[in-house]
Amino acid sequence: xxxxxxxxxxxxKYGWLLSRICPYLKPYWFxxxxxxxxxxxxxxxxxxxxxxxxxYMDYVVGSKVxxxxxxxxxxxxTSLQMSILIPIGVILFAAFQGxxxxxxxxxxxxxxxxITNDVKFDLFDKLIHMQPQFFDENSSGIIIxxxxxxxxxxxxxxxxxxxxxxxxxxxxxxxxxxxxxxxxKLAIIGVIVLCVAFIPVAILRKxxxxxxxxxxxxxxxxxxxxxxxxxxxxxxxxxELQEHQNKYxxxxxxxxxxxxxxxxxxxxxxxxxxxxxxxxGVATVLGVGTYLINMGEMTAxxxxxxxxxxxxxxxxxxxxxxxxxxxxxxxxxxxxxxELFDLKAEITDKENPIKLNGFNDKIEFKNVCFEYYPNTPxxxxxxxxxxxxxxxxxxxxSGGGKxxxxxxxxxxxxxxxxxxxxxxxxxxxLSISSLRHNIAMVFQDNFLYSGTIEENIxxxxxxxxxxxxxxxxxxxHLTEMIDELxxxxxxxxxxxxxxxxxxxxxxxxxxxxxxxNAPIIILDEATSAxxxxxxxxxxKAIDNLMKNKTVFIIAHRLSTIKNADRIAVINxxxxxxxxxxNELISIPNGHYKLLYEMQFKNQEITA
Numbered sequence: 001x002x003x004x005x006x007x008x009x010x011x012x013k014y015g016w017l018l019s020r021i022c023p024y025l026k027p028y029w030f031x032x033x034x035x036x037x038x039x040x041x042x043x044x045x046x047x048x049x050x051x052x053x054x055x056y057m058d059y060v061v062g063s064k065v066x067x068x069x070x071x072x073x074x075x076x077x078t079s080l081q082m083s084i085l086i087p088i089g090v091i092l093f094a095a096f097q098g099x100x101x102x103x104x105x106x107x108x109x110x111x112x113x114x115i116t117n118d119v120k121f122d123l124f125d126k127l128i129h130m131q132p133q134f135f136d137e138n139s140s141g142i143i144i145x146x147x148x149x150x151x152x153x154x155x156x157x158x159x160x161x162x163x164x165x166x167x168x169x170x171x172x173x174x175x176x177x178x179x180x181x182x183x184x185k186l187a188i189i190g191v192i193v194l195c196v197a198f199i200p201v202a203i204l205r206k207x208x209x210x211x212x213x214x215x216x217x218x219x220x221x222x223x224x225x226x227x228x229x230x231x232x233x234x235x236x237x238x239x240e241l242q243e244h245q246n247k248y249x250x251x252x253x254x255x256x257x258x259x260x261x262x263x264x265x266x267x268x269x270x271x272x273x274x275x276x277x278x279x280x281g282v283a284t285v286l287g288v289g290t291y292l293i294n295m296g297e298m299t300a301x302x303x304x305x306x307x308x309x310x311x312x313x314x315x316x317x318x319x320x321x322x323x324x325x326x327x328x329x330x331x332x333x334x335x336x337x338x339e340l341f342d343l344k345a346e347i348t349d350k351e352n353p354i355k356l357n358g359f360n361d362k363i364e365f366k367n368v369c370f371e372y373y374p375n376t377p378x379x380x381x382x383x384x385x386x387x388x389x390x391x392x393x394x395x396x397x398s399g400g401g402k403x404x405x406x407x408x409x410x411x412x413x414x415x416x417x418x419x420x421x422x423x424x425x426x427x428x429x430l431s432i433s434s435l436r437h438n439i440a441m442v443f444q445d446n447f448l449y450s451g452t453i454e455e456n457i458x459x460x461x462x463x464x465x466x467x468x469x470x471x472x473x474x475x476x477h478l479t480e481m482i483d484e485l486x487x488x489x490x491x492x493x494x495x496x497x498x499x500x501x502x503x504x505x506x507x508x509x510x511x512x513x514x515x516x517n518a519p520i521i522i523l524d525e526a527t528s529a530x531x532x533x534x535x536x537x538x539x540k541a542i543d544n545l546m547k548n549k550t551v552f553i554i555a556h557r558l559s560t561i562k563n564a565d566r567i568a569v570i571n572x573x574x575x576x577x578x579x580x581x582n583e584l585i586s587i588p589n590g591h592y593k594l595l596y597e598m599q600f601k602n603q604e605i606t607a
Contacts, residue, residue: 131346
């Protein structure tokens with residue numbers, strides 16, 4: 001499935017999205033709940049300053065004495081005392097609010113990072129079990145963007161945004177309570193204006209969703225461009241493709257710029273509108289408030305407290321456009337994340353699979369047909385039986401289906417029809433782990449991971465003993481090379497093993513296959529990219545690998561497979577000839593004979 005085709009179609013189903021993220025929130029429910037409980041007083045304390053203005057204006061500015069009787073005890077606070085107590089109280093409340101804000105911030109950051117990690121762990125586990133065709137169809141940038149960046153955007157923000165919303169809601173409730181306490185008549189005006197301010201929100205949701213999704217796709221394309229520039233730097237330099245790569249990078253970057261500007265043109269008006277609505281509300285309150293003061297229905301202190309509460313309440317409303325964009329981006333990312341979770345790997349174990357314990361008899365291809373794309377056959381009715389310990393070479397023109405044929409054995413891809421059996425068991429009935437455990441593969445361009453030579457070899461069999469490791473190194477003809485390295489087999493390789501030559505990388509890969517000690521060996525163009533000297537050394541290593549094994553060899557250089565027990569010739573997806581070298585070379589106008597003679601003539605011309 002192409003990931004770029006997904007469009008976060010569920011990003012407006014907030015209940016559904018929250019229900020999907022809940023299993024990731026559940027392990028941390030206590031910290032999340034504690035954060036929300038702290039967010040409540042944190043929001044309510046926003047109204048303290050506004051509430052303090054009423055007594056300050058009435059008793060300090062108005063020079064009145066505060067008198068209150070409690071349980072027959074009369075409390076008297078002079079204007080001077082009030083002028084000292086109120087500011088100290090405001091400072092203490094602010095300090096208390098600051099402590100709560102720090103604790104709440106720590107809790108939300110901790111839980112957000114843990115949730116993000118859990119989502120990434122599960123997504124990465126799902127990614128590594130996807131079939132090779134998934135990686136064929138999707139670029140590295142798209143995969144990195146979807147599997148790493150989207151979870152970061154979604155998971156890291158979910159707790160923070162819910163906490164922020166909780167704080168804002170209770171902050172608003174606290175301020176509204178202060179407003180009602182100051183003047184219920186003015187409070188009605190303030191709440192009506194507040195409701196009007198939310199009307200534009202519904203208009204913007206879809207626009208934000210579309211722009212956010214497009215931006216995330218473009219971000220993946222940009223990452224792909226950077227990855228390809230890095231991995232293909234020699235090709236880029238050799239063919240002077242710098243301008244081509246630069247042009248593509250600029251095009252994608254400008255597309256992102258245009259989308260962001262288009263989004264702003266559609267949503268940017270929201271902030272000015274909010275300011276206008278808030279200003280209308282404030283102006284109305286000023287007019288009505290002045291009337292109420294003149295009528296003696298409220299004091300100047302109540303009015304000051306009300307106006308301050310109103311201004312504090314309108315402040316987040318004015319930035320509602322930005323907040324809405326952030327939250328909708330979060331839900332778009334969340335929708336894209338769960339689309340990944342809903343992807344199903346096409347190659348999986350059947351229920352109660354058979355465990356393959358070794359290889360005892362034969363591998364059979366029975367009427368095998370395969371296609372990467374519908375109605376575009378790659379292999380057509382292949383019938384082939386390979387007994388145990390036979391070495392069979394597969395040759396043919398480029399694009400004929402040779403590599404595809406051997407890739408079907410470890411189930412990198414599943415056949416369209418027919419069957420492939422090992423010892424009479426259909427490989428689709430076998431557990432994938434046990435099937436692949438019995439196969440060792442050496443490719444033309446073997447990938448080495450960042451790490452030491454020893455770590456790369458031991459990937460073939462993590463349980464191998466030190467003696468088995470040394471034996472694999474010896475049989476792969478790596479001893480001399482390793483002896484020259486400063487840290488021997490502990491030497492750290494560069495990314496993809498590029499600090500080694502092609503022949504050295506191949507021998508490390510062969511050692512990895514040797515230490516696996518699998519009964520079935522697949523060699524896919526293992527020497528085709530090497531010079532003659534390197535090929536000779538690698539061929540010796542391959543000869544050691546092939547001893548007492550069932551071997552499938554794909555090779556362009558026919559001279560390297562003359563000693564195979566049999567040779568299968570694949571042409572246009574069909575098995576057209578099968579036999580030993582001598583048998584096939586004696587067929588007049590045969591496919592193998594033609595290939596062999598063409599290659600021999602080319603070698604003579606080259607010489």
